Amino acid sequence: MKFKQLTKEFLIYKKNFVKESSAAAYWLLTENHIIPYFGKMDTDKISEYMVQTFVLEKISSGLSVKTVKDVMIVIKMIFKYGKKIGVKVGGFEKFEIDYPSDNSFLKEKLQTYSKEEIKIIRQHIIENFSFRNLGILIAVSTGVRIGELCGLQWKDIDLENGNVTVSRTVQRIYFNDNGKNRTKIVITAPKTKTGHRVIPLSKELLLIIKPLMRVVKKDNYILSNSIKPDEARTYRCFYEKFLKEIGLHYIKFHGLRHTFATLCITSGIDVKTVSVMLGHHDVSTTLDLYSHPSFANKKAAINKIFN
Numbered sequence: 001m002k003f004k005q006l007t008k009e010f011l012i013y014k015k016n017f018v019k020e021s022s023a024a025a026y027w028l029l030t031e032n033h034i035i036p037y038f039g040k041m042d043t044d045k046i047s048e049y050m051v052q053t054f055v056l057e058k059i060s061s062g063l064s065v066k067t068v069k070d071v072m073i074v075i076k077m078i079f080k081y082g083k084k085i086g087v088k089v090g091g092f093e094k095f096e097i098d099y100p101s102d103n104s105f106l107k108e109k110l111q112t113y114s115k116e117e118i119k120i121i122r123q124h125i126i127e128n129f130s131f132r133n134l135g136i137l138i139a140v141s142t143g144v145r146i147g148e149l150c151g152l153q154w155k156d157i158d159l160e161n162g163n164v165t166v167s168r169t170v171q172r173i174y175f176n177d178n179g180k181n182r183t184k185i186v187i188t189a190p191k192t193k194t195g196h197r198v199i200p201l202s203k204e205l206l207l208i209i210k211p212l213m214r215v216v217k218k219d220n221y222i223l224s225n226s227i228k229p230d231e232a233r234t235y236r237c238f239y240e241k242f243l244k245e246i247g248l249h250y251i252k253f254h255g256l257r258h259t260f261a262t263l264c265i266t267s268g269i270d271v272k273t274v275s276v277m278l279g280h281h282d283v284s285t286t287l288d289l290y291s292h293p294s295f296a297n298k299k300a301a302i303n304k305i306f307n
Contacts, residue, residue, distance in 0.1 A: 001087050003046065003078075004039035010081045021188055024173035026074055031181075033058065033071050034078075043079075044088035048095045051075070055097055065099050072097065110289070111251035112259040113140070124246045126208070132230070132238050134208065135223045136256070138164075142199045143260035143278050146232045146253050147171050151187060155218040159210055163200050166190065166279065170229045185231055195279040258289075265290045 007030050015023045037054050038046060051072075058068045079092040113121070118140060125133045139149050142164065150170035157164050169190055172183050190196050201209070221229040230238075239253050257278070264274045275286035 001043050001082070002039065003041050003043050004035050006043050006082050006087060006089075007035055007039070007078050009085075010078045013081060014077075019188055019191075021171055021173050021186055022191075024175050026077075027176065028174050029071050029074050030078075031176075034075060038075075043082055044090045046090060046092075048091075048097070051095055052097055055099065059100060069099065110258045110262065111255040112262050113248075113251065113255070115263070117248060118259065118263075120246060120248060122204070129208075131225045132223055132235070133242065135230075135235070136239065136242060137205060137208070138222070139253070139256040140259055141202050141205050143257045143264075144199070145169070145257060145279075146235060148190070148195075148279075150221070150223060150230050150232055150235060152222045153218070154213065154216045154220055154222060157201070157209060157213065159206065159213060162203075162206055163198050165196075165198050167196055169195075170231055172231055172233065185229075187229065190279065192279070192281050194276070194281050197276065197279050199277050261286070261290050 011023070011027055011030065014026060018026075038050075041050075055068055055072065058071065059065060063071075076092065079089045082089040083092075121140065122137060125137050135149055138144065138152070139146070144152070144166055147169040148166050151168035152164065152166070156167065167189065168187055170185060170187050172185055174181060174183050176182070216225060220226055223230040223235060236253055240250065243250050261274055261278055264277070265271065271286050271290075272283055274290070275283040278286060280286050
C-alpha cells in the first residue's frame with residue numbers, strides 16, 4: 001500500500017476517537033509535511049534512514065524540533081494503524097530517530113512586560129473601558145491563553161468566591177470538504193484535564209467586573225458581550241492596535257501569559273501553584289520556562305553561603 005492511502009484511511013479512522021480539533025491538527029500535519037514527503041512510497045519500503053533524513057530536512061527548513069517531534073508522533077500513529085489492519089509497514093517500532101540539540105539555553109529571552117508597563121496597560125483600560133480592553137486585563141491577570149480568553153463567558157466568573165473557571169477554548173480549525181480546504185470556528189473543552197481550572201481574580205479586577213455582572217447576560221462571551229465569541233485571529237489584531245494606541249512596544253499576546261507567570265514566580269509563589277493556574281500538564285514545563293534565577297538572586301545566594 002502507498003503511504004498516502006494508509007494516511008487517508010488513518011485519518012478517517014482516527015476521527016472516531018479524538019476531538020474535531022485534534023483530527024484537524026492531524027490532517028494539517030499530514031497535508032503539509034507527511035504526504036508530500038512519504039505519500040508515493042510503499043509503506044514497507046520506508047526505512048529508518050529515510051525518516052531520519054526527513055527529520056533533518058524539516059529542521060533545516062526552519063521547523064522547530066518540537067514541531068518535528070509532533071509530526072513524528074503522527075507518522076508513528078499511522079504506522080501503528082497500518083500494522084493493526086494488516087498492512088506491511090516494516091520495522092518502524094525499532095526506528096531510533098535522533099534530533100539536533102534545540103540549544104534551549106541560547107533561546108531568546110521570554111517576552112514580558114514590566115510592572116511599570118502593566119500599570120500603563122491597566123490605567124488605559126480603566127480610563128477607556130470596553131469589553132475587549134477588559135480582556136487584555138484579564139489575560140495579564142490570570143495567564144489564560146488567547147483561545148481560552150475568547151471562550152470565557154460571564155457565567156464563568158464567580159463573584160462570591162472571586163475566581164474565574166476556564167472550561168472552554170475557541171479555535172479555528174482546518175478541514176477538507178470534498179477536496180476543498182476550508183476552515184471553521186469550534187468551541188471545545190481544554191485539551192487536557194489540567195486545562196480545566198479555576199483561577200483567582202485580583203481585587204482590582206473584581207471591582208471592575210462586579211458592576212458589569214448586574215447588567216450583562218450570563219451566557220454572553222466576555223470579549224464580545226454577545227452570544228458569538230471573538231476568535232483568536234481577530235483579537236490579536238485588536239491587541240496590536242491597543243498597544244499602538246498606548247505607545248507600548250509590541251510583544252506577542254502569549255507574552256501576557258509569560259508576564260503573569262514571571263510575576264508570580266518573582267513574587268515568591270511556589271512553582272506548583274503557578275503550574276496549576278497556567279493549566280500546565282506537568283510542573284516541569286513551568287520549571288523549564290520560568291524558574292531561571294536572575295543574576296541578582298544568584299549573587300545573593302553565593303554571598304549567603306560564604307558570608
